[in-house]
Amino acid sequence: MKRKMDSLLSISHDKDVDGLASSAIVRRYALSRSLEFDVILTDYGNFQDVFAAVALRRNTLIIITDLGMDDLVLDFIISSLERAISQGCRIVWLDHHQWSKKAVAAIQSLGNKPILKVNHDHCAAEISHKVLMANDEISSELASIAHDTDFNLREIDSASALTDALSVLRFNAMDRKEDLTEILKPLLFKLADDGMSGLWDTETKRFKDSLLDQRVKYYRKEKSKKMRKALSGHCDEIIHDRLVRIVELPHGVTTTDLGTFLSDESNLRLDDDTILPVADLVITLSQGGMLGLRRGKDTVLCNIVAKQFNGGGHPYAAGGEYGSYEDFEAVCSDIFLSLSKVKDWIIDQ
Numbered sequence: 001m002k003r004k005m006d007s008l009l010s011i012s013h014d015k016d017v018d019g020l021a022s023s024a025i026v027r028r029y030a031l032s033r034s035l036e037f038d039v040i041l042t043d044y045g046n047f048q049d050v051f052a053a054v055a056l057r058r059n060t061l062i063i064i065t066d067l068g069m070d071d072l073v074l075d076f077i078i079s080s081l082e083r084a085i086s087q088g089c090r091i092v093w094l095d096h097h098q099w100s101k102k103a104v105a106a107i108q109s110l111g112n113k114p115i116l117k118v119n120h121d122h123c124a125a126e127i128s129h130k131v132l133m134a135n136d137e138i139s140s141e142l143a144s145i146a147h148d149t150d151f152n153l154r155e156i157d158s159a160s161a162l163t164d165a166l167s168v169l170r171f172n173a174m175d176r177k178e179d180l181t182e183i184l185k186p187l188l189f190k191l192a193d194d195g196m197s198g199l200w201d202t203e204t205k206r207f208k209d210s211l212l213d214q215r216v217k218y219y220r221k222e223k224s225k226k227m228r229k230a231l232s233g234h235c236d237e238i239i240h241d242r243l244v245r246i247v248e249l250p251h252g253v254t255t256t257d258l259g260t261f262l263s264d265e266s267n268l269r270l271d272d273d274t275i276l277p278v279a280d281l282v283i284t285l286s287q288g289g290m291l292g293l294r295r296g297k298d299t300v301l302c303n304i305v306a307k308q309f310n311g312g313g314h315p316y317a318a319g320g321e322y323g324s325y326e327d328f329e330a331v332c333s334d335i336f337l338s339l340s341k342v343k344d345w346i347i348d349q
């Protein structure tokens with residue numbers, strides 16, 4: 001009955017370097033085992049389409065990285081996985097997000113010995129490196145680049161540049177309604193083949209692809225203009241002795257970009273020369289009503305704030321949902337009011 005696996009399907013997060021690096025490590029694993037490689041890069045909200053495709057796979061090792069379980073579509077995901085497993089597939093899920101007990105139990109109850117590793121102390125690429133390609137140098141490099149971006153350390157130039165390159169390609173593909181996986185594949189394959197040196201020239205600190213390099217430079221310039229403008233429209237409020245700042249997220253800028261920008265004092269000088277203090281809690285509000293939560297100081301818990309807005313995450317970075325809105329200032333008053341009602345998001349000094 002037992003048929004040999006002949007192919008590998010990588011499903012990973014399209015949003016950041018961690019998702020891309022994880023998938024690159026998975027690709028290296030596939031090549032080392034002579035498995036035919038296929039990939040879907042995706043984001044929360046698209047799981048139904050992704051797992052409908054998964055249900056059609058046969059004799060495939062399915063490795064999911066840098067994505068948590070979406071409990072809203074848990075039943076659909078599990079039945080798709082069951083179907084795939086009944087067709088000879090095997091599931092490996094490597095992640096570092098929050099998992100509900102129910103979701104963990106559902107994966108563990110699958111057939112054909114599923115592997116689920118959830119570790120909050122590492123990024124997904126580090127977990128992938130350890131589990132799949134522990135002795136591989138390029139995978140180790142990819143893991144450290146992902147760690148630098150996922151933990152927002154920004155110590156590796158090429159890692160920050162890769163984050164921006166990913167944003168350029170993502171925003172462009174979304175504007176043109178193009179398939180993100182296809183757009184990101186060349187980048188992914190180069191990373192998998194040669195590591196960062198496939199893309200990046202360490203001498204000149206430029207992308208080897210000069211067109212990409214130009215696009216990233218232009219994107220960085222535009223991005224900082226947009227972030228300065230967004231900052232000028234900020235709403236501040238002191239709640240339980242913590243400074244909470246809400247800023248509208250401009251199109252083409254990620255929450256992480258804006259969060260990083262706002263936690264650096266040197267960016268907080270306004271046009272009229274006022275210098276703002278770094279906020280304890282920064283909340284970004286996207287045009288679609290999604291909330292990004294970051295902290296400028298270790299005085300608040302972003303994940304607890306996120307719970308008030310149907311979200312979750314880490315103490316230092318989390319996300320939630322406000323819902324569609326018209327009036328930014330009304331949203332700010334509303335969020336400030338919610339935060340003033342409880343103190344569980346405060347770290348006592």
Ligand SMILES: [Mn+2]
Pocket residue numbers: 018019066096123124150
């Ligand atoms: Mn990640």
